[in-house]
Amino acid sequence: MPASTDTSRVETGVPRADGVLDGGLRPASATLVRGAPGAGKTIFGLHFLAAAGDRDETGLYINLGEPAGYLRETAESFGLGVSDVGFLDLSPSGSQFQDDGTYDLFRSGEVENPALVDSIREEIEAIDPDRVVIDPVTEIRHLTPDERQFRTQVLSLLDFLKASGATILLTSQAAPSIPDDDLQFLVDAVIDLLVEGNRRTLSVSKFRGSDARAGPHTVTIDDDGMHLWPALDPSLHGRDGPLGTLSSGVDELDALLSGGITTGTIAFLSGPTGVGKTTTGLQFVSEAATRGRRSVLYSFEEKRKTILTRAEATGIPAREMVEDGTLLIKEIGPDELALDEFIHRIRTEVEERSTEIVMIDGVTGYERAFREGSDDPTHDLVKIGRYLRNMNVTGIATNEVHQITGEFRATEQRVSHLADSIILLRHVEYRGELRKVIGVLKMRTSDFETGIRTLEVTGDGLVIGDPLPELRGILTGTPDWRMED
Incomplete structure (x- = not known):
């Protein structure tokens, strides 16, 4: 023996x-x-x-x-x-x-x-x-x-x-x-x-x-x-790394963010369905890929095929990124994984495959997927965020608010405290037209532009318009145009 x-x-x-x-x-x-x-x-x-x-x-x-x-x-x-x-x-x-x-x-x-x-x-x-x-x-x-x-x-x-x-x-x-x-x-x-x-x-x-x-x-x-x-115990994990800026590759969007998202922080893209949250997140992922940074996107709402097709239609080369290994897209369906198993997948990407950006596409879908397998999936999402920060990994989460227009809410899961940055996207009715607008509600690590800009999702990507200082009440969904004296 x-x-x-x-x-x-x-x-x-x-x-x-x-x-x-x-x-x-x-x-x-x-x-x-x-x-x-x-x-x-x-x-x-x-x-x-x-x-x-x-x-x-x-x-x-x-x-x-x-x-x-x-x-x-x-x-x-x-x-x-x-x-x-x-x-x-x-x-x-x-x-x-x-x-x-x-x-x-x-x-x-x-x-x-x-x-x-x-x-x-x-x-x-x-x-x-x-x-x-x-x-x-x-x-x-x-x-x-x-x-x-x-x-x-x-x-x-x-x-x-x-x-x-x-x-x-x-x-x-x-x-x-x-x-x-x-x-x-x-x-x-x-x-x-x-x-x-x-x-x-x-x-x-x-x-x-x-x-x-x-x-x-x-x-x-x-x-x-x-x-x-x-x-997951975030306190057991840590990795040093320099703070930098994750650019979107869209000058006007970067201007809103004073250069981009600070690396190693958590950014929420918050807004109703169809406003462009996933596309905006992919814009940051795409720009990271041009610099050789690897990203993983966990989709809780859409099929992988849908994401790739929509990205292609907006000029984001997601298929090429998948092929060259700078982007991994994984669908996560309800009851497909245990929550701790999902967290293990994130850790494997970060610790074994040097992934630098983790995108969770659909906080509502995340909660729905793990509701039966966790006492409090929202609490575990907070722990995931702490882990990513400790590992100097940039986290991007899309969060759907149910109101298409009307009174503004940053999140509906009460997880806004998790975010270092909150980028809000809204549908607004203006002069009989339905428009999209984008702005920054919160950035812990730097200054940011406080104005609201128009947003268009085109075949050539995101088009961010000029600031709209004349509009009031945008967060209500029914803004008024007020000319300055």
Whole structure:
């Protein structure tokens, strides 16, 4: 068995779970994975043992619930290699129960009876495993006459396994009718798997001798098994970089912004549908591409094909940017991703692919997409903004206000405090015509032009007109023309 040191860690095999566990489980420790039926405890254990083969370690699965054949089939369905894992089948239908005499011994409830302990000891000594899973350990409770002897037996078993150098993972069917508080005291770490509605989460409620990332963290299960998507903590991320200016490439728009958007800040493009928010955002992305800067656009409202076609119709070379890798466009539909999974995609773009501009096209669509998978998607959007600032990445978000005309609102999700800059776009009725106007409501990092200008979206791009000092009441949607004396 490979020797362990106090500073080493044992990988769980669940993608990204080790990051939450400060590198993994402590060697020769006992971890309790608890949760209701269907929470993913067995899959977690299979990942843990499959990882043993990747590290040239030995693993043993002591199954007290599901038969070994079913567990092997489950692992195979997820592509988890457990062919070299030993299975000690103590399930009611397992080989250990095929002999009626052995079955009677288990039913007697005599903890001193050597049948259970001897079976486990013999297997441990034969395999000398580095990793052991006991699933579910709560089944032993039914084989002992009282709670005191149950705790004594489990503690004795853990001591024996730790003395052999094994790292142990126990599962518990946590339910009000099956309390496991005593088990939580006996182990070194406790991992809670919870299912609420359509959302699965993982939290670490105990980790003796180690730090752990605060949760809950989102868990998903697909054809490749279990995946953990850590909750975002912006304070853990940071990157130095110079402040600069992100130009739109349209002189008149840059004049409104005193040169452009300050890099490493969050800009909101706010206005009703059809006013040109996405096109304006793409204008900044297009100009960034001419300077070799990479951008990603997450669309929550429109199809990728629609965005590309509309960009082409306004003279923005989005297709060319996609082809040369300076722009990535991703559609995100309702319930397609968990929110923490989406945040992980943003982090991958920023940290692994050197993306400098992240555009979220449709705050309303964002909230609709993640309403079922987050307690407060608006709060998480604020955390995304903090993360982008910390990483010196420029964020652009389009925010739809529902009123086509009428009383002005910067946002309808009450997230205007997230924005360092707010560019407002409006439809206004003037002299019987419907016109578009653009102005800057807020810029934290620099001065800006306070006037309102006309906006046209043409085949040659954005056309920004002269300031309109004579117009009053533009934010109401029904302006008046007042000539100066």
